[in-house]
Amino acid sequence: MPGVISRLYRGDIDIDFVGKRRLWYGLSAFLMAVSILGVLIHGLTLGVEFQGGSVLDFARTPGSSVEQVRETVRDIVGHDPIVQEAGRNWRVTTQSLDGDEVSKVQTAVAERFGVRQEQVSSQVIGATWGGEVAHKAWIGLAVFMLAIMLYLSVAFEWRMALAAIVALVHDLVITAGVYAWTGFEVTPATMLGFLTILGYSLYDAVVVFDMIKEVTGNLGASAKMTYTQAANDALSHTLIRSLNTSLTAILPVAAILFVGTTLLGAGTLKDLSLALFVGMVVGTYSSLCVATPILVTLKEREPKWRALAKRVAAKQASAAKAAAAAVRDDGAAPAAVAGSRNVTITDAKRRKR
């Protein structure tokens, strides 16, 4: 393994991302199907924000148990609340309470568990609140995609924009799938996380596309390599960069997730960072294995690049013939072919892979 690591470290790595695009498409299609299935079967576990309800938080005093807390609250609200440990606190979720009921519950738990009443936090969410958040999130999503399409079309070209957006949708679907299958709660903070993923998912793609644009800019004059091969080289080239940027982006999120889970228990920090974490991992995969292959698929339909691909194929075929002839002629290994031909053979080999 040290070999791989040091190669990674040097940035000297050569993985055929684009050539294996059928594999990636298959994998992504499978993951997306599983995700959609998960959402359809399990549905998303919506947080209290989406159904309306009340949440109370107060310090966990020694000797208090879940059962005690549940009992105390049930006596007042008349139904079984959900009681969770959240860091140093109890978190009690009930159906939506009005102001009077909230203060009654606050008084009761304050008396029973010896906390001060003003130290009992409460949150009351109207039943339509979450819907509104979601509604806004959808609008935000649509506007964002449009803005990004426009921007990338101007900064790069529409094919790149389209590829980036497809990768983005891919990320969102899979992240939703992860939430559906694991049963993680979806809260407004989660939606926020989803929306943020968009930015990150694109960040990587933008870095890769920028490289592809540069590499393919002076392609075509010679018939050395196809667009596909050039894109793959660009991708290999930026692989280290992509991995590094993804890792440095994920590290702080992981830190928040860690703190949010261990120190605070449930809450904004955890919800947000979890969505970001899942989304970023998926986003890293998709910017390498989805965005670029799709771009290549789109590009190879362009007459210019198709023509190039033909020329390259023809050249390679003749080169291969020549090489075969050389082998036949004097029995020597192809290694004997020198100079730039060497490169061509490398490419042909890679293409077969």
Next chain:
Amino acid sequence: MAPPKSSQSRPGRTLLTLLALILAMGATVALQKAFVPKFGLDLAGGTTVTLTPVTLDGKAPSQESLDRAVNIIRARVNGTGISDAEVAKANENIVIQIPGVGQSEALKLVSTTAELRMRQVLAMAPAKMEPQQLPTEAPAPDPGMSPSTMPSAARKPSGAPSGGPGATASTTPAGRALASALTAPTPSPAARTGHRAGARSGAKGGAKRGAGSDSGSEGGPAADAGGGATPSAPPSPESADDPLAGQDTSGIDPALLTEFRKIDCTAKNRGQGAQDDPDKQIVACSDDGTARYILDKAAVQGTEISGATAGTDPTTGEWIVQVSFKSKGASQFADITRRITSLPAPRNQLANVLDGVVVVAPTIEEAIPGGSARISGSFNQVTATELADQLKYGALPLKFKQGSVESVSSTLGQDQLRGGLISGALGLLVVVIYLLLYYRGLGVIGVASLGCATIVTYLTVAVISYNAGFRLSLPHIVGLVVSIGITADSFIVYFERVRDEIKEGHRTLRSAVEVAWRRARRTILVADAVMFIAAVVLYFLAVGGVAGFAFAMGLTTLIDIVVVFLFTKPLMTIAARLRFFAKGHKLSGLDAERMGRTSPAEQTLQEA
């Protein structure tokens, strides 16, 4: 591009520019002693209410109506005596933030859309009866402002009414009633024109009579109101002190009389937001705190108003408010106007009660049977529109529902703050470790850049917190921590570019740094632009804490650009001159072994 000579002489200057920027911000922070930014309620403890407007057609409410709603809610919150409350517009929502918890009662009042009710005035008096020196108590005729005893402001109005008929001493407290009566004009049938002047003077007279005497039952006009009889001597005697002296109190609940005597309409909290029972008589203050009333049971409910528009009188050009009623309301309105128009003042006034206070109490000059009334008087466009809206929608120009109410105790807030800070420190630490392990010498530059970004971010937050009322909340902190990644990404893009250039082999470090910068710059700008677009979209389309998060993201993206341009790049240029980096020391992150051989793929690229 720029010749290498000049670009290499620049880094020092660029760094100095940044240093000056940091020092300037640091000095601002130090001078203002604003070292710790203000915290939002989720960190400091407090209650946050988000109100969502509900419109009939589902369209977004106009900004003006939102602004007006914000002002009314702010007035209500202040009226309940809560200090330090903040009421602000957040996109389409209104967010109320109140420090401290246990304010749920107050909050209930805040967002309710009070319904308008029309009630006959049974008795009326100036706001306050306490003995007063004329000049000090004389009101400044600014309606709606909290009444204050500002002698300087008071002198003017005390002089002005003296010219009026019968306005001498008694006008002082009644002056407010008069002022309100002036803005409280008379309704009249829509068909009628040209009685405007009459209506105004009628209103004036009516109000005065209302405040002063009641059909001459007892006491002269000046005898009752505000102890006007003896203006020079502070009048404290019971008779002069009784606001009801000289008024017909028949048919009024005795308990209300007591309440009426006690009520202080100049107080900050004069019952705004109180929900009045339509089937009971009530005591209420005028909107601007200048008069108090005993009012009969509701005669017409605001729900019976079908429309109200502000407009100008076609003949006179004067601003008026046109009110129309639904069928039931029209007959109710016809009944009440017919009944009271012939009564002596103040019983011929019909008070419009909204939000617990009397917004307008016009004298009814005649029976109005047509289901449509016209209110005229000294309106301008603003006041006419406001009254029309009040009649139409109730107090708030919009209906609101409480989207969420969140109250955070101070300990939970501290926990969250601690959690946020710890995760920030932890996130920064792991990124620093990673940068150092992976990039070694270059990593030091990256870490220095991160440190620089941290300082700039801290200073920016401190400065805008103190000067622009920015409050740091948990979503902000999360946004800032997440953004560590973005900032580090920019360095990585640049560093990798530098390494690429060196790997290509034909460049010295100095030139590699410059060439790499030109290429990396574009990538960084494009990628940051994407992040910034995300932040802007989130900021403007988000609900609740999302906006805070987006703000933090947008801010750090900008800071990232500043730091990369003004710090990382010049630092790289300087570092490239050092032997340590230029010779590819083992720990520099640029050593030969590290760079490896150039791979065939790269050869191809170069050849291409």
